[in-house]
Amino acid sequence: MNAPLPLLPFADPGAGYRALQGEIDAAVARALASGWYILGREGEAFEAEFAAWLGEGQHAVGCANGTDALMLILRGLGIGPGSTVVTVSHTAVATVAAIEMAGATPLLLDIEPGTYTMDPAELEAVLAAPPPGLPPIRAVIPVHLYGQAADLGRIAAACARAGVALIEDCAQCHGALWRGRKLGTFGAAAAFSLYPTKNLGALGDGGVLASADAALAARIGAIRQYGWRQRYVSDMVGVNSRLDEIQAAILRVKLRHLDAQNARRRAIAAAYDAALAGGGLTPPLRRPEAEHVFHLYVLRHPGREAIMARLKALGIGTGIHYPVPVHAQPAYAGRVALGPAACAETERAAREVFSLPMYPELTDAKVERVCAALRGL
């Protein structure tokens, strides 16, 4: 009898390190030898390189994680107590946690079932007729989920019409495009998580935010370190949310490989698509205006538990993003405001979605193992 194949994990951040080990080890050694460990030359270089990679005229500010990046943007815009911030419930809980960390009130909308991103029609409705009892809406945070843009055309237009700030949650979409332009360049500012499993991941915690508004970026740069513009002088009330030099040095290496790694993710997605053709599962929808970077490759089926169990028996790991919508989590249930759609599609997606292994270090042989399993479903 054949020994069972080892489980092909759903994610493998260690493989991301090993693939670039020589370059990363050299970068870490350089940061260690510098004798300067927080907000120094590596961090400044990473911010400049990330801003240049993102687009012309962008300014980047490194910080401790993606949740803080969102919170810092809100604080930088002066959005806090007395403001409502609109986002979705089908997201990492971080998006909503950041709104509450800033002191603002979250209002959670439903998603479009095909792309799992903010329903623009519901956004237009709540901006035209805000739900009673909430403070005024000051910002909208669409989440570009799984590596693909939310409907930026309608969402950006609705924000502009209503005079509210558009803040992009780009934690899952480093390098993705909307009409040929990188996500993270469409609103007042954008927040990127650099958590190890993200498309651009540190080997620890990290975050970066970007804006074309130099004054906003400078203000946020001060807020991330006690409101200092000058050492030991707090011009404004700030926090401590800094990116360390070792992570910045690692991220500079990873950034140089990001575009190639995103291309590899797209090639893996195309292989999965082909393996699913003619079967009972539909490949993820691609928006014609968008280029997807496949942070996750997500399928849906009402009987997902049986499918995930069969894949597991074949040695294929899967994940669920996300099994419980934010508004149904114990800390938020009955307490956060929902839009008029009451998150019905969100709740259906939470019951049906599952994610296949997706990371650039998956070898052709491993991709073929997944494909063979998919063809047999």
Ligand SMILES: *Cc1c(COP(=O)(O)O)cnc(C)c1O
């Ligand atoms: C990962 C993630 C975050 C938070 O990032 P952290 O770095 O873990 O704080 C925020 N929003 C979304 C959509 C995410 O996937």
